[in-house]
Every structure is written in C-alpha cells, then in structure tokens.
Amino acid sequence: MENIIMPKSYKILNIKKMTDIEYLFRVEYPDAKEIKFGQFMQLSLPKVGECPISVTDFSGDDGWAEFLIRKVGVVTDEIFELKPGDIIPMRGPYGKGFNQVDINGKRVIIVAGGSGIAPVRSLIHHIDRNPDKVKALELLFGFKDEKSILFKDEIMEWRKRNPMILTVDKGCGIDGECVGLVTEYVPQLRLMSDNFNDVEVIIVGPPNMMKYTAMSFEELGVPAERIWLSFERKMSCAVGKCGHCRIDEVYVCLDGPVFNYTKAKYMLD
Structure with missing residues (x-):
C-alpha cells in the first residue's frame, strides 16, 4: 500500500x-x-x-x-x-483549487492582500496568457508598503493588459498609487455593475481582509455563490487525519483551501 x-x-x-x-x-x-x-x-x-x-x-x-x-x-x-x-x-x-470556479466567458475579479498574491499568481498567468477564456479580468492588490510589494515586474506587465488597482496601507506604491485598504476600492472596480450574472470574484489574503472584502462585494450586490476565498492554515497531515486545520466540521486541507463564500462566510475565524 x-x-x-x-x-x-x-x-x-x-x-x-x-x-x-x-x-x-x-x-x-x-x-x-x-x-x-x-x-x-x-x-x-x-x-x-x-x-x-x-x-x-x-x-x-x-x-x-x-x-x-x-x-x-x-x-x-x-x-x-x-x-x-x-x-x-x-x-x-x-486540496481543492480554483478549478471549481467556472471562469469561461466570465468577468473575473481577483483581489489579493500581501502574500495572498501567491496562490492566485498561476491563475492570473493562465488568464493573462489566454484572454479569450474570459470576458474580462480585473485585479485589486493591497500591500503594507512599497517594500512589501511582491512580483513587481509581473504586476507591471499584468496592468498593461488588464484594469488594476494597486494600493498600499501607507506611503506610495510603484508609481504613487492609491493608499488605503482594498475594501475601500471595491466600489471603484470597473467590472462592478448592476448585473452580476457573469461575474466571479476570487479573494485571497489575511482572514480579516477576506472577511471584510467579501462582505463589501456582497453588500454591493454580488451573490455569495459568485465569491470564492482561499484559506491559509497550518496543514499538518494534509489528508484530513490530524484535525489541525479543522474549522467546526470542515477540514480545510480536504474541503478547501478554496471555498465558495456560501460556506466560507460561516468559517472565518
């Protein structure tokens, strides 16, 4: 065996x-x-x-x-x-990845905070290299300050082809971009409209950032089933045996780390 x-x-x-x-x-x-x-x-x-x-x-x-x-x-x-x-x-x-999200022909919004850009980087590369798969892609990134901005060269390339908001908590960004939390800029996203039938939102970052960002999208009318979160927890066994990553009855290593917000909204801790 x-x-x-x-x-x-x-x-x-x-x-x-x-x-x-x-x-x-x-x-x-x-x-x-x-x-x-x-x-x-x-x-x-x-x-x-x-x-x-x-x-x-x-x-x-x-x-x-x-x-x-x-x-x-x-x-x-x-x-x-x-x-x-x-x-x-x-x-x-x-774990279950972003393959659960049907991005084909959709308007895709990806929000990442800090090192939360890491889990979505490969997906962004995939969409950026295959733009015909989606109707549109928009990116919203938040970092603590300019020194903490990750994958700067790639970010510069992505924003040549896709609308992007890059914000820092303090100081200036790469080119003096926005200052403030990502939640402040959700209403400014170009792909936000009255009709969310073809929108998929992916959010990755610290727990509080994901919680309030997801709430912002939902308050603006995005259905919970069109919002996706990726959890970062201490996975000790990664096969659902040790229980270290368990939240209530959910094992993040098996049932996630990517969850639909219809379930994730009750798991944020």
Whole structure:
C-alpha cells in the first residue's frame, strides 16, 4: 500500500529574493501537470519539520513548481539555508483549487492582500496568457508598503493588459498609487455593475481582509455563490487525519483551501 504522507525528494532549481523575508523557490517537479491552480504542497526537512506552501506557479511542460516562502518559523528558517542544487522533500499537491470556479466567458475579479498574491499568481498567468477564456479580468492588490510589494515586474506587465488597482496601507506604491485598504476600492472596480450574472470574484489574503472584502462585494450586490476565498492554515497531515486545520466540521486541507463564500462566510475565524 502506498504511503500517502511519504514525501519524495526534489532538486531546487533556483532561489530568488523577493523581500527581506520572502524568497521564491523554483523546484524540479516532473508531475507538475497534476497541479491545479490554488493547490498547496507540504515541504519538509528531515529532523526539522514540515510546512504547507501554496504553489504559486508551475509548468507541466518544463516540470517545475514555484513556492513563495516566508521566513516565519523553524522549518522556513532552515529552508532559507538551502541553495540551488540542494534537495528538498515534498508531497502533494493537496486540496481543492480554483478549478471549481467556472471562469469561461466570465468577468473575473481577483483581489489579493500581501502574500495572498501567491496562490492566485498561476491563475492570473493562465488568464493573462489566454484572454479569450474570459470576458474580462480585473485585479485589486493591497500591500503594507512599497517594500512589501511582491512580483513587481509581473504586476507591471499584468496592468498593461488588464484594469488594476494597486494600493498600499501607507506611503506610495510603484508609481504613487492609491493608499488605503482594498475594501475601500471595491466600489471603484470597473467590472462592478448592476448585473452580476457573469461575474466571479476570487479573494485571497489575511482572514480579516477576506472577511471584510467579501462582505463589501456582497453588500454591493454580488451573490455569495459568485465569491470564492482561499484559506491559509497550518496543514499538518494534509489528508484530513490530524484535525489541525479543522474549522467546526470542515477540514480545510480536504474541503478547501478554496471555498465558495456560501460556506466560507460561516468559517472565518
């Protein structure tokens, strides 16, 4: 019988510094075609521990997966000591991704706060490269300040082809953009209208940010069934056995991490 929690070893291809505490790791992964947008994997180090990390991009043709890793604990501290060519054990991919969202022919709004841009990055790339799949794409990103803006070069490219609002909590953005929380700018989105029959909204970020942003969309008339959230929690087993990611009767690792707001509105904690 196959051990479903046994990791396999993969080679680190490249490491790119994004901020002082966030690095982008590209890892060789021959089975990348199996990954769905919004899924996560468990990265581990022997005798140190394991942590869940969202897949921020992947290539099925070239066989790699990327992970935005923040240095916030024992495991990630040790991962930051690794170099290209080193081996890292991984298992997955796990969870239900954004494939649940029917984006075909829809107006798609994606809202991300801080490192919440990581789980939606691959989906944005996919839509940006295949614009005929959707009716329109609009992006709303929020960061603490200019230094914390992630994937700046990609953001600059995305906004050449798609309407975008980029806001920071304080200071200035890349080109002196808006200041304030993303919730303040939801009413200003171009794709907001009186008819939401063809709109799909995806929100990823800290719990409070997701809570109030989803509430803003709903208050403006977007039906709950057209709003989607992605949860970030401590997935210890990732297969629904340990209960660490459980919220009431829901196991985020199995039933999520992507949830429809009809369910997610009762799970925010």
